[in-house]
Each structure stands twice: as C-alpha cells, then as structure tokens.
Amino acid sequence: MNILSTRLSIMMFLQFFIWGGWFVTLGTFLAHNLDATGGQIGMAFSTQSWGAIIAPFIIGLIADRYFNAERILGLLHLAGAALMYSLYLADDFAAFYPLVLLYMILYMPTLALVNSVSFRQMTDPSREFAKIRVWGTIGWIVAGLAISYAFAWDSAQAIEAGLLRNTFMMCAIASLALGIYSFTLPATPPKAGKGESVGIKELLGLDALKLLKDRNYAIFFIASVLICIPLAFYYQNANPFLAEIGVANPTGKMTLGQISEVLFMLLLPIFIHRFGIKKTLLIGMLAWALRYALFAYGNSGDLIFMLILGIALHGICYDFFFVTGQIYTDARAGERFKSSAQGMITLATYGVGMLIGFWVAGHITDLFANNDGTHAWQGIWLFPAVFALAVLVLFLLSFKDKPRPASEEVEASQA
Known part of the structure; x- marks a missing residue:
C-alpha cells in the first residue's frame, strides 16, 4: 500500500469507527438510560435518513462548486465532535433528540465526501476503491469490539451503571481526530466551473x-x-x-x-x-x-x-x-x-x-x-x-x- 492509499485508508477507518461506535448500541442506550419509548427510538434512528435526505443539498452547494471536499469534511467532523460531546451530556430524550438530529445532518454528507476525496485520487476506482473502503469496515469492527470486549460498556451491569454513555465520548474524540486529519488530505477542489451561470438545480446539487x-x-x-x-x-x-x-x-x-x-x-x-x-x-x-x-x-x-x-x-x-x-x-x-x-x-x-x-x-x-x-x-x-x-x-x-465487457x-x- 502506497502512502496515498494509507492516508485515504486512515480517513475511511476513522469515518466508520465514529459511526459504528455509537449507532449500533443506540437503541439499547435510549431504552435503558434515557427511558425512551419504541416510537422515540424509531425517531432517533430515522435521523440518519433525514441527514441523508439533506446531504445532497450540502454536497451540491459546497463540494462540487465552491470549496475543497477535504476542507468541508474537516469542518463537519469538528462540529460533529462538539455535538457528540453534547450527546454524552444529554440526560433525557427531549435534550438528546435535537442534538442527534443535527449531528446526523452534519455526518451523513461526510459519507459522500470521503467517497469523493477517494475517487478523485484514483485512476481506476472499480479496482482501487474497495481496498480503501475496506478500512472503513475495519473501523466499524474495531469500534464494536472495543465497546464489547475492551471496555465492556454493553454488559448488563455496565448498562445499568450508565457506562454505555461513554460511547459518545469515544466518538467525540475520534471525530475531533478526523476533523483535524482531514485538513492534511490531498486537495480535492471543486470540478464545476465557478464563473458559469448557476441555476437553482445546480446550486442545490440537483444537477x-x-x-x-x-x-x-x-x-x-x-x-x-x-x-x-x-x-x-x-x-x-x-x-x-x-x-x-x-x-x-x-x-x-x-x-x-x-x-x-x-x-x-x-x-x-x-x-x-x-x-x-x-x-x-x-x-x-x-x-x-x-x-x-x-x-x-x-x-x-x-x-x-x-x-x-x-x-x-x-x-x-x-x-x-x-x-x-x-x-x-x-x-x-x-x-x-x-x-x-x-x-x-x-x-x-x-x-x-x-x-x-x-x-x-x-x-x-x-x-x-x-x-x-x-x-x-x-x-x-x-x-x-x-x-x-x-x-x-x-x-x-x-x-x-450493455452489450460490452463488464470492465467497460x-x-x-x-x-
């Protein structure tokens, strides 16, 4: 693995370590530590979807037209670190929900941004991307193993003691690290022309x-x-x-x-x-x-x-x-x-x-x-x-x- 691939792999590792570090145990945390109902737990999970729905507008507005993708990635994760820390402090669902909604609105666009940063550095994404993306999966695995085996935060005793809350602190630290690290990634400037006329569809990423x-x-x-x-x-x-x-x-x-x-x-x-x-x-x-x-x-x-x-x-x-x-x-x-x-x-x-x-x-x-x-x-x-x-x-x-080879x-x- 060359230096560029290593840098992109670290980015992917942290990206999915953050997500896997709190999302898997979210339902358990809400039910046991914030006394959330089934409907409230469903609302919390659905913040992922609301974030994904808003994501293309953020990406279309900033990453394709005005600012470097790696800089936007860094800013979003720095903001995410602050929100993760706030989730760690939240003591009821009423305080928790707006924070997790805002966090997912900021996090979901980063899934597209890490892909864009990676693809722009590759000459053959169909062959190269999987070797980079696999480190995201490894990051998710490491987060889950850390929660269960290194810290045992998801054991019955730890849950009752409220230790599952620590997943948000762990992810706040990881988000801070990725936010800073993102500014060291290869420059990924916008491809769309800055001087051309821009309609509302282009402005919002609907192009x-x-x-x-x-x-x-x-x-x-x-x-x-x-x-x-x-x-x-x-x-x-x-x-x-x-x-x-x-x-x-x-x-x-x-x-x-x-x-x-x-x-x-x-x-x-x-x-x-x-x-x-x-x-x-x-x-x-x-x-x-x-x-x-x-x-x-x-x-x-x-x-x-x-x-x-x-x-x-x-x-x-x-x-x-x-x-x-x-x-x-x-x-x-x-x-x-x-x-x-x-x-x-x-x-x-x-x-x-x-x-x-x-x-x-x-x-x-x-x-x-x-x-x-x-x-x-x-x-x-x-x-x-x-x-x-x-x-x-x-x-x-x-x-x-298409009537042509699969590679094409x-x-x-x-x-």
Missing part, C-alpha cells in the same frame, strides 16, 4: 438528477430506494431479535457481519470485472432475501448456525449492492458532478429508502408483537425476505446489460 435520464440508472436508483426497506429491518431489529430469543453475546456475534464485509469488499473488484454490474447487484439482492429467510427459520438452539450464516451474509448484502452502486454512480456521473452524484445516491439509500424502511419495520414489528412483550419473529423476518425477492425480480427484468460497464465515461 445530478440528470443521471436519471439514463433508463438503467433510473432503474438502479429506484431499486436502491426499495432495497433499503429490508435493510432497515436489520438495523432496527437484528440486535433485539438475537437478544430476545436468547443468543449469547449478540453484539459480539453481529461483528461477524462486518468481518465478512471485509472479505467480500476485497473480492468485489473480481466479481464486477468478471460478471458485470447487473449480476453483482443481483447477487447482493439475493443475499438479502436469503439472510431474512435464515433469520425466520433459525433459532438459538440447534439451528443457531442459520442465524450465524444470516449475519455472515452481511458482506455480500452490503458490498455487492451498496458499494457496487457507489462505483456504478461514480462511473456514470462524469467529472463535474461526482460529489453531487454520490450525495444523490446517499439520499436514495440512507435517506428516502431507510426513512420508509424504518417506518415499515416499526409497523411490521408492532403487528407481530405478543402481549407478553415478545415477538413472532418468523412473521417479521419473512416480510423483508419476500420484499427483497420481489425487488430482485423487478430489477432482473428491467435493468438491461464500470469504467463507462462521463455522461
């Missing part, structure tokens, strides 16, 4: 919507929104599900998902160049359906291997659809609006798709809730399994492969 004129990209965009509905079920329900049915150390076991993500991130370039974009995306969608079927029929006894396999499929689920989608978007965007395009796909997935997904997941979970506080989990998991399979079929029938499909030049 990337031009990508939707391409039929294939429009189908991919719609599929990205829809597949995030099943994704929300995993974020919202996986940990409570494992804990409720009696799986030991559920948070620790869930890190298997990120470990598999590392493996499949490294295999992703091989799949893209051998099978092409469409087949890679289809494999990712099929993995979502299979994962939820395994959750539906597995248990904490003799069929626990089905749950473990379902968790381990996370690498295929995430990498083969979402990371492949980022690469596909970068290839289609052209030089001038790469940041806007990344912001737009962030809006489609973590924004609109996840916002709908959290709402649907909440209603389905309530529908299958028992009077004693437990849940009929098989019914809950079969819904996203069938839904993901339906999205797969629609995508299979609608998305048309990824490297397709500027639209």
Whole structure:
C-alpha cells in the first residue's frame, strides 16, 4: 500500500469507527438510560435518513462548486465532535433528540465526501476503491469490539451503571481526530466551473438528477430506494431479535457481519470485472432475501448456525449492492458532478429508502408483537425476505446489460 492509499485508508477507518461506535448500541442506550419509548427510538434512528435526505443539498452547494471536499469534511467532523460531546451530556430524550438530529445532518454528507476525496485520487476506482473502503469496515469492527470486549460498556451491569454513555465520548474524540486529519488530505477542489451561470438545480446539487435520464440508472436508483426497506429491518431489529430469543453475546456475534464485509469488499473488484454490474447487484439482492429467510427459520438452539450464516451474509448484502452502486454512480456521473452524484445516491439509500424502511419495520414489528412483550419473529423476518425477492425480480427484468465487457460497464465515461 502506497502512502496515498494509507492516508485515504486512515480517513475511511476513522469515518466508520465514529459511526459504528455509537449507532449500533443506540437503541439499547435510549431504552435503558434515557427511558425512551419504541416510537422515540424509531425517531432517533430515522435521523440518519433525514441527514441523508439533506446531504445532497450540502454536497451540491459546497463540494462540487465552491470549496475543497477535504476542507468541508474537516469542518463537519469538528462540529460533529462538539455535538457528540453534547450527546454524552444529554440526560433525557427531549435534550438528546435535537442534538442527534443535527449531528446526523452534519455526518451523513461526510459519507459522500470521503467517497469523493477517494475517487478523485484514483485512476481506476472499480479496482482501487474497495481496498480503501475496506478500512472503513475495519473501523466499524474495531469500534464494536472495543465497546464489547475492551471496555465492556454493553454488559448488563455496565448498562445499568450508565457506562454505555461513554460511547459518545469515544466518538467525540475520534471525530475531533478526523476533523483535524482531514485538513492534511490531498486537495480535492471543486470540478464545476465557478464563473458559469448557476441555476437553482445546480446550486442545490440537483444537477445530478440528470443521471436519471439514463433508463438503467433510473432503474438502479429506484431499486436502491426499495432495497433499503429490508435493510432497515436489520438495523432496527437484528440486535433485539438475537437478544430476545436468547443468543449469547449478540453484539459480539453481529461483528461477524462486518468481518465478512471485509472479505467480500476485497473480492468485489473480481466479481464486477468478471460478471458485470447487473449480476453483482443481483447477487447482493439475493443475499438479502436469503439472510431474512435464515433469520425466520433459525433459532438459538440447534439451528443457531442459520442465524450465524444470516449475519455472515452481511458482506455480500452490503458490498455487492451498496458499494457496487457507489462505483456504478461514480462511473456514470462524469467529472463535474461526482460529489453531487454520490450525495444523490446517499439520499436514495440512507435517506428516502431507510426513512420508509424504518417506518415499515416499526409497523411490521408492532403487528407481530405478543402481549407478553415478545415477538413472532418468523412473521417479521419473512416480510423483508419476500420484499427483497420481489425487488430482485423487478430489477432482473428491467435493468438491461450493455452489450460490452463488464470492465467497460464500470469504467463507462462521463455522461
């Protein structure tokens, strides 16, 4: 790994260490330490979606047109450090919610910015990006292992003692470090011309919507929104599900998902160049359906291997659809609006798709809730399994492969 790749890898590591360091245990913290209701917990998770919806406007306004992406990245993380510290101090949900909403409005644009900074330093993103992005997954894993094993903040005794609050302090420190570090990253100036006439669509980053004129990209965009509905079920329900049915150390076991993500991130370039974009995306969608079927029929006894396999499929689920989608978007965007395009796909997935997904997941979970506080989990998991399979079929029938090699499909030049 050369020096530039190392610098970008450190950026990715810290970016996802921050997110994984508080988001996974958010529901547990709110329920046990702030006495939040299920509806309030859903509101807190949905701040991710509101942040993603706003993200393209921030990116389109500043990163593609006026200021260097790495400088905006630094400023957002410095502000995020202050907000994380404020979350650490919050003592009730009324104080916590506006802070976490503002934090996610600032954090979600940074997902597009780290991608833009990385892509702009690469000559072949389809081959190079996965090797950089994998360090983000490693950062998420390290954060989870630190919480569970180094500090044991998520043990029953620690939760009762309020120690889970320390995750916000840990992430405040990491955010401060990344904020400062970002100013040392390679210069990533805006590509769009400063002197040309700017309309309201361009000003707000909506110029990337031009990508939707391409039929294939429009189908991919719609599929990205829809597949995030099943994704929300995993974020919202996986940990409570494992804990409720009696799986030991559920948070620790869930890190298997990120470990598999590392493996499949490294295999992703091989799949893209051998099978092409469409087949890679289809494999990712099929993995979502299979994962939820395994959750539906597995248990904490003799069929626990089905749950473990379902968790381990996370690498295929995430990498083969979402990371492949980022690469596909970068290839289609052209030089001038790469940041806007990344912001737009962030809006489609973590924004609109996840916002709908959290709402649907909440209603389905309530529908299958028992009077004693437990849940009929098989019914809950079969819904996203069938839904993901339906999205797969629609995508299979609608998305048309280009009559050219897979490598050219990824490297397709500027639209």
